[in-house]
Amino acid sequence: MLNYTLRRLMAVIPTILILIVACFFLMRLAPGGPFTSERPLPPAVMKNVLERYGLDEPLYVQLWTYLKNIVLHFDFGPSFAQKDRSVNDLIAQGFPVTLTYGFFSAIFVLAIGIPLGVVAALRHNSFWDYVMTGLAIFSQIFPNFVLAPIMVLLFTLSWGLLPGGGWNGGQWPYVIMPAVALGTSYMASVARLTRGSLLETLSAPYIRTARAKGLPEHTVLIRHALKPALLPVISYMGPVFVYMITGSVFIDIFFSTGGIGQNFIDAAYTRDYAVILGLAILYSVLTFVLLLLVDLIYAWIDPKVRSDMS
Amino acid sequence: MKKTTFALALTFTTALSSTAFAADVPTGTKLAADQTYTYRILDEFASLDPQLNEGVAGSVVLRDLFEGLYNQDSEGNNVPGVATHHDVSADNMTYTFHLRQDAKWSDGKPVTAHDFVYGWKRAVDPALASPYAWYMELMSVKNGAEIISGEKTPDDLGVSATDDYTFVVNLTQPLPYFAEMVTHTTTFPAPKWAVEAHGDSWIRPGNMVGNGAYTLTEHVLKERSTRVRNPNYWDNENTVLDTVVALVIGDDAQGLTRYRAGELDKTDIPAGQYPALKDEFPAEAIAVPRLCNYYFSYNLASGPEAFQDVRVRKALALALDRNVIVDQVLQGGQFPAYNFTPSATAGFDVPEIDYAGLSQAERDAMAVELLAEAGYGKGGKPLAFKYLYNTSEAHQSVAIVATQMWKQKLGIEVTLENQEWKVFLENRGNQNFEMARGAWCGDYNEASTFLDLLVSSSGYNDAKFSNARVDELMAMAKSSQDAGPLYTEVEQILSQEMPVIPVYHYSANMMLKDNVMGWPVKNVQQQTYSKDLFKVAK
Numbered sequence: 001m002l003n004y005t006l007r008r009l010m011a012v013i014p015t016i017l018i019l020i021v022a023c024f025f026l027m028r029l030a031p032g033g034p035f036t037s038e039r040p041l042p043p044a045v046m047k048n049v050l051e052r053y054g055l056d057e058p059l060y061v062q063l064w065t066y067l068k069n070i071v072l073h074f075d076f077g078p079s080f081a082q083k084d085r086s087v088n089d090l091i092a093q094g095f096p097v098t099l100t101y102g103f104f105s106a107i108f109v110l111a112i113g114i115p116l117g118v119v120a121a122l123r124h125n126s127f128w129d130y131v132m133t134g135l136a137i138f139s140q141i142f143p144n145f146v147l148a149p150i151m152v153l154l155f156t157l158s159w160g161l162l163p164g165g166g167w168n169g170g171q172w173p174y175v176i177m178p179a180v181a182l183g184t185s186y187m188a189s190v191a192r193l194t195r196g197s198l199l200e201t202l203s204a205p206y207i208r209t210a211r212a213k214g215l216p217e218h219t220v221l222i223r224h225a226l227k228p229a230l231l232p233v234i235s236y237m238g239p240v241f242v243y244m245i246t247g248s249v250f251i252d253i254f255f256s257t258g259g260i261g262q263n264f265i266d267a268a269y270t271r272d273y274a275v276i277l278g279l280a281i282l283y284s285v286l287t288f289v290l291l292l293l294v295d296l297i298y299a300w301i302d303p304k305v306r307s308d309m310s
Numbered sequence: 311m312k313k314t315t316f317a318l319a320l321t322f323t324t325a326l327s328s329t330a331f332a333a334d335v336p337t338g339t340k341l342a343a344d345q346t347y348t349y350r351i352l353d354e355f356a357s358l359d360p361q362l363n364e365g366v367a368g369s370v371v372l373r374d375l376f377e378g379l380y381n382q383d384s385e386g387n388n389v390p391g392v393a394t395h396h397d398v399s400a401d402n403m404t405y406t407f408h409l410r411q412d413a414k415w416s417d418g419k420p421v422t423a424h425d426f427v428y429g430w431k432r433a434v435d436p437a438l439a440s441p442y443a444w445y446m447e448l449m450s451v452k453n454g455a456e457i458i459s460g461e462k463t464p465d466d467l468g469v470s471a472t473d474d475y476t477f478v479v480n481l482t483q484p485l486p487y488f489a490e491m492v493t494h495t496t497t498f499p500a501p502k503w504a505v506e507a508h509g510d511s512w513i514r515p516g517n518m519v520g521n522g523a524y525t526l527t528e529h530v531l532k533e534r535s536t537r538v539r540n541p542n543y544w545d546n547e548n549t550v551l552d553t554v555v556a557l558v559i560g561d562d563a564q565g566l567t568r569y570r571a572g573e574l575d576k577t578d579i580p581a582g583q584y585p586a587l588k589d590e591f592p593a594e595a596i597a598v599p600r601l602c603n604y605y606f607s608y609n610l611a612s613g614p615e616a617f618q619d620v621r622v623r624k625a626l627a628l629a630l631d632r633n634v635i636v637d638q639v640l641q642g643g644q645f646p647a648y649n650f651t652p653s654a655t656a657g658f659d660v661p662e663i664d665y666a667g668l669s670q671a672e673r674d675a676m677a678v679e680l681l682a683e684a685g686y687g688k689g690g691k692p693l694a695f696k697y698l699y700n701t702s703e704a705h706q707s708v709a710i711v712a713t714q715m716w717k718q719k720l721g722i723e724v725t726l727e728n729q730e731w732k733v734f735l736e737n738r739g740n741q742n743f744e745m746a747r748g749a750w751c752g753d754y755n756e757a758s759t760f761l762d763l764l765v766s767s768s769g770y771n772d773a774k775f776s777n778a779r780v781d782e783l784m785a786m787a788k789s790s791q792d793a794g795p796l797y798t799e800v801e802q803i804l805s806q807e808m809p810v811i812p813v814y815h816y817s818a819n820m821m822l823k824d825n826v827m828g829w830p831v832k833n834v835q836q837q838t839y840s841k842d843l844f845k846v847a848k
Contacts, residue, residue, distance in 0.1 A: 030732075030733075031732065031733045031736045031737070032731075032732025032733055032735055032736040033732075035441065036732050036735050036736055036739075037364075037441075037735065038735065038749075039770060040735075040739050040769050040770065041441055041444065042444050042447070042458075042769060044455070044458045044459035044460075045439075045440075045441060045443050045444050045458055047459075048436040048439040048443070048458065048460075049439045049441055051436070051439065052437075052438075052439035053439075081356060082354065082356060082357070082531065083356050083357035083359065083362045084357050084358070084359055084362065084510045084511065084513060085531070089531075090531065093530065093531050094531065094532065097533075149563075149564075149567075152564070152567055153567070156567065156568075156571045157567060157570060157571050160571070163571075163573065164564070164567055164568040164571050164573055165557075165559065165564060165568060165573075166533065166534065166557060166573075167530070167533050167534075168534075252532075252560075253560040253561055254560075254561055254564055256532075256533060256557060256558055256559045256560065256564075257533065258530050258531060258532040258533030258534075258558070259532075262532055262560065263532070266353075266354075266532075269730070269731065269732070270732075271732055
C-alpha cells in the first residue's frame with residue numbers, strides 16, 4: 001500500500017511539469033498580454049513594465065526562471081493584475097475561504113444525500129421514496145446559478161435571516177448559502193446513487209445470509225450493506241470534492257466570498273500568466289491527491305481492491 | 311526688497327477657496343449614531359500604492375488614504391489639500407506649491423515637500439515601472455520622459471523642495487491646466503521610510519503610512535477593505551464618517567439586491583434599470599454627468615475604401631438616432647453626443663455643430679443625399695463593413711440598434727463582431743478592424759484630455775486620423791491662456807471630417823441611500839472624498 005501511494009505521488013511530478021509547459025505556451029498564444037489596456041502604454045513605459053516582470057526575456061528563459069523559483073523558493077511569481085501581490089499571497093488568502101465553504105458543502109452533500117438515499121431505498125416505492133426522488137429532481141433542475149439568487153431573495157430580502165453575501169472572516173451566517181448553493185445538485189446525485197446502490201446491495205445473497213443468521217436489521221444495514229453500497233458514492237465524490245474545494249467561479253462572484261475560484265477567471269481575462277499557472281498547478285496537485293485519497297478509501301472499504309494494490 | 315518686487319512681477323499667486331474642506335454639515339443637522347458608509351465596487355483594486363494605481367475604484371480609496379497637493383470640491387474645483395496655494399512663474403513653466411504646516415502622516419510625522427519630491431520621482435522611476443508613469447510625462451514635468459526611457463535618473467526630475475513646506479515643479483512647456491492635474495493619485499506624496507521598511511508590502515494594513523483622512527485597517531482581497539478615521543489628519547475635526555467599507559461584488563444584480571437588503575449605502579444601477587428604480591426610489595436613484603464619451607471609430611488607415619470618403623463618414627454619423635440609443639436602449643440618463651468633448655468638461659463651451667441643430671428627419675435626409683453623392687447605398691454601390699465591439703450587453707445593444715438604423719435608412723450591411731476584451735484591444739490598437747467602439751474618460755477636467763486623442767501622434771488615435779490643423783491647434787492650446795476658441799475650432803474640424811462618430815456622453819448611475827449627504831453630484835469626474843460625506847439620522 002505504501003509503495004502504491006509513493007508510486008502514485010512520484011507520477012505527479014512529470015505530469016505537473018508537462019502541464020506547466022503546456023499552460024505556459026498556451027497562455028502566450030492568446031491575443032493580448034497582461035499589460036494590454038484601453039490606454040496603450042507608451043513604449044518606454046511598456047518596456048519598464050515588461051522588464052520588471054521579466055517578460056522581456058526569451059520565453060525559454062522565462063520558463064526556466066519560473067520553474068527554478070518554484071523548486072528553490074516555492075515562489076509562484078508576482079501577480080501582474082494585483083500589482084503588489086504575489087501568486088502565493090493570492091492563494092494564501094483565497095484558498096482557505098474556498099476550502100472552508102467547499103468542506104461544509106461536501107459535509108452538506110454527504111450528511112443530507114446519504115440519509116435521503118438510505119431512506120428512499122429502505123422505503124422503496126413508498127411516499128418517502130417519491131419525496132426523495134422529487135427532491136433530487138428539484139435540486140438538479142435548479143443549478144447553483146438559479147438556486148443562489150432564489151436563496152438570497154428568500155433568506156436575505158424576504159426573511160432577513162442571512163447576509164446576502166460576503167465572507168466576513170468565515171462567520172457561519174456567511175458560509176451557509178455558498179455551501180448549500182454549491183452542494184445542492186451534488187446532494188441530489190449522492191441521494192440517487194446511494195438509493196440505487198443500496199437497493200442492489202440489499203438484494204445480494206450475502207445480505208439474505210446475514211438476515212438468516214438472525215443479525216439485527218441495523219447491523220445488516222450499516223455493517224454489511226451500506227459500506228459496499230457507498231463505493232459508487234465515493235467514486236463520485238472524489239472529483240466533486242476537488243471541484244468544491246478548488247472553488248466555484250459563480251459562487252465566488254455571486255456571494256463575493258473572496259475565494260480562489262474567482263481568481264482563475266479574473267486571471268484568464270487579465271492574462272495574469274503567473275496566477276493562471278499557479279492555480280493550474282494547485283488544482284492539479286489537489287486533483288491528484290484527492291483522487292489518490294479516494295483510491296485509498298476504496299481499498300480500505302473493499303479488500304479486493306486492497307489486494308490488487310499490493 | 312528689490313528682489314521681492316522682482317519676484318512678484320514674475321509670478322502670480324493662485325489662492326484657493328478657503329471654505330469648508332471636509333463634511334459641510336448644516337447647523338441643526340441630526341447626525342446618525344452609526345457613521346459607517348458601505349459601498350460596492352465591481353473589481354478588486356489593482357493596487358493601493360498611489361504611484362501604481364490605475365483604476366477608478368482604487369483612486370477613490372487612495373483619495374481617502376492619502377492627500378495630494380489639491381483636492382476637488384463638490385463641483386470639481388480645486389481646493390486646498392496639503393498645498394494651500396501656489397505661485398506660477400511669468401513664463402508658466404515653474405509652479406511653486408506652498409504646503410500647510412499642520413499636515414501629518416498617520417504615524418505622526420509631518421508631511422513635507424520632500425515627501426512629494428520622493429513620490430513624484432518614484433512615479434517615473436523605471437525600477438518601480440508604474441504603468442501610470444506616462445501621467446508625469448503628460449504633465450510635462452521636466453525630464454519626466456527622459457527618466458522613463460532610461461536616459462536620465464529619477465534625481466533629474468524637475469521637482470524640488472526649497473524648504474520643508476515649498477514644493478517646486480519645473481515644466482518643459484507651459485501647461486495652463488497643470489494645477490488641475492495634481493489631484494490625480496499618481497502625484498500623491500509617498501512616505502519614504504515606510505516604503506523602504508516594507509518594500510512592496512508597505513501598503514498592507516498595519517504597514518501603510520498615509521496622510522489622508524482615513525487609514526486602512528483591513529484588506530481582504532476580492533472581498534472587502536475597511537478604512538477608519540485617521541486621528542492625525544489635519545482636518546479630522548471636521549470629518550464625520552468614522553468607517554468606510556468597500557465590498558467587492560462582481561455581479562450588478564447582486565449588488566442591487568444587497569443594497570435593497572440594507573447591506574450597502576451605495577451601488578451601481580444595472581444596465582437598463584435606471585427608469586424603473588427611479589420610479590421606485592425617486593430620492594435614491596441618481597444619474598449625474600460624467601467626464602466620459604462613447605464613440606464609433608472608423609479605421610482610416612486600413613479600413614474599407616468607402617471610409618476615405620468624408621461623405622460616407624458623415625452619412626453614417628447623421629443617420630444615427632442618438633436619442634433612441636440614449637432614451638430607449640441605455641435608459642441611464644446619458645446625453646446624446648454630436649461633438650467629442652462632453653459638455654460637462656470644465657471651461658468647455660459646446661461649439662455650434664451644424665448637424666446637432668437639425669431634426670433627426672432632416673439628418674436622415676441629408677445622410678441619404680450624401681451617401682448617394684458618394685455613390686453608395688440604395689441605388690449605388692453596395693456598402694458593407696464589420697463593426698467590432700467587446701463583450702458586453704450594453705455594447706451589443708448599441709451595436710444592434712445602430713446597425714439596424716444604417717441598414718433601414720441607408721441600405722448598409724454591417725456585420726457585428728464581438729470579441730473578448732483583450733483580444734478586442736489588441737485588434738483595435740493594431741487597426742485590425744473596420745469600425746470599432748471606443749470610449750474615453752478624462753484624466754483631468756479639461757477638453758484636451760479628449761481632443762488629444764485625435765492628434766496624429768496620439769497612441770490612442772485608433773482611427774489613425776491625421777489633420778495638420780488639428781495637430782497645430784492642439785499644440786497651441788498647450789501654451790494658450792485661453793484655449794477655448796482653439797478647442798472650438800478642433801471640434802468643428804472633427805464634425806466636418808468625422809473621423810469618429812460621437813454617440814453619447816456618459817452619466818454615472820447609482821443608488822445612494824437618502825441618509826448619505828455630501829455626495830458631489832456636480833463633480834463630473836466623480837472625485838469623491840469620504841471626509842466630505844456624512845450620514846444623517848432618520
